[in-house]
Amino acid sequence: MDSVNNNYLLIILGVIAVIVELLLGVVTGFDLLIIGVVLILSGSIGFLFGSFTIGLVATIVLSLLYVLFGRNFVKQNISIATTKTNSDALLGKKGKVVKKITSQMAGQVKVEGEIWRAHSKTTLDEGTTITVQSISGVTLTVILSS
16 A cells, blocks of 8 residues: 555656646756656556556656656757847947937937937937947947947
């Protein structure tokens, strides 16, 4: 009877690992999902044969197979695309001053159709073409476009 209970424990641990993976997302690289599936399969195999020892052996074998073969396959086939965010994409872009900027007072610029708060070391009048030099929070640092 203990053998059956221990196999249930493997299955329960597997389900918990899968749930944690779902809650965390791809942060763990799907390792918790695979571990969960291995534990569920191993517990089921042990339960089928009525032996916790067989369940443990299945856990070890399936885990080794995953580490030796599956992990590299998963890593190669999962691509996490990184794209520039809206603000990162603005670096180096040109725009127009829509509200005068002085060295003491921030103004506004329009870059790629959006209005941004901006400051500059020099005075820039409305209509002046600027280039985005850096970004801090929601404020752009701009320079006179050459």
